[in-house]
Amino acid sequence: MTQTRIALVSGANRGIGLEIVRQLAREGLMAVLGSRSLAKGKEAAASLASEGLEPAVVALDVLDAESIKSCIAQVMELFGRIDVLVNNAGILEEGFSPEDSSVFDVSTDRVMRTFETNTVGPLLLIQQVVPIMRKQGYGRIVNLSSGAGQLADMQGGFPAYRMSKTALNALTRITAAELGPGEIKINAMCPGWVKTAMGGPGATRPVDKGAETAVWLATLPEDGPSGGFFRDMKPIAW
Numbered sequence: 001m002t003q004t005r006i007a008l009v010s011g012a013n014r015g016i017g018l019e020i021v022r023q024l025a026r027e028g029l030m031a032v033l034g035s036r037s038l039a040k041g042k043e044a045a046a047s048l049a050s051e052g053l054e055p056a057v058v059a060l061d062v063l064d065a066e067s068i069k070s071c072i073a074q075v076m077e078l079f080g081r082i083d084v085l086v087n088n089a090g091i092l093e094e095g096f097s098p099e100d101s102s103v104f105d106v107s108t109d110r111v112m113r114t115f116e117t118n119t120v121g122p123l124l125l126i127q128q129v130v131p132i133m134r135k136q137g138y139g140r141i142v143n144l145s146s147g148a149g150q151l152a153d154m155q156g157g158f159p160a161y162r163m164s165k166t167a168l169n170a171l172t173r174i175t176a177a178e179l180g181p182g183e184i185k186i187n188a189m190c191p192g193w194v195k196t197a198m199g200g201p202g203a204t205r206p207v208d209k210g211a212e213t214a215v216w217l218a219t220l221p222e223d224g225p226s227g228g229f230f231r232d233m234k235p236i237a238w
């Protein structure tokens with residue numbers, strides 16, 4: 001009998017995270033919808049019911065180490081394993097013009113909050129799930145990064161967000177190096193510019209396209225890559 005894979009997705013009550021849950025559930029994984037607000041998470045899960053999809057819902061605030069621990073404990077109690085972690089939760093607390101978000105004006109509060117959400121949250125989740133994945137002998141970790149964090153094409157504006165995603169990319173590579181080749185794979189990806197609350201109405205991509213590469217990385221075969229950075233299922237520059 002093939003084991004049903006259990007996939008935890010953070011920040012999954014809307015946007016790309018909810019779409020990742022939808023696509024993973026369609027592929028037959030047991031998706032666990034992590035949501036800062038349990039009520040919003042349940043509402044989001046209910047929106048998938050008409051498609052016959054029934055993800056589990058667990059409260060998860062990536063800014064709160066206790067919430068992270070309790071989320072992992074709940075998933076383990078419910079399913080006894082965690083095969084996939086998708087670090088999707090993220091914030092862009094900056095305005096959409098460079099004047100609103102210049103490196104010369106950004107507050108340390110904003111920088112710290114953005115790092116805590118976009119980088120430290122994923123780190124804490126990785127620290128919780130890797131021992132579980134090691135015991136299972138299987139794991140796939142996907143970090144929702146951004147082209148905004150690419151050093152190869154670094155621009156001005158959005159300094160807190162850009163730095164947090166560059167650091168998330170570093171976290172991806174450090175973790176991959178420490179894991180070495182084997183059963184646990186970790187990769188970063190950029191979803192493109194996606195029509196969500198964060199992407200805004202001018203964004204060029206629908207959410208299903210934005211989620212596609214994350215789902216591919218979450219279900220990589222044994223000979224799949226680790227320690228890479230991808231968009232549209234192809235490697236991109238760091």
Ligand code: NAP
Pocket residue numbers: 010011012013014015016017035036037040060061062063087088089090091117144145146147190191192193194195196197198199200203
């Ligand atoms: P979104 O629509 O703004 O959704 C963000 C999600 O993150 C929401 O579910 C939000 O929950 C959750 N979140 C924020 N802070 C959280 C916390 N402390 N704990 C738990 N959940 C938290 O954004 P999106 O466009 O779907 O983005 C998803 C990911 O893709 C992010 O990491 C983003 O940086 C990345 N990305 C997006 C784009 C784009 O164009 N949209 C481009 C590149 C990368 P609440 O509802 O509780 O706030």
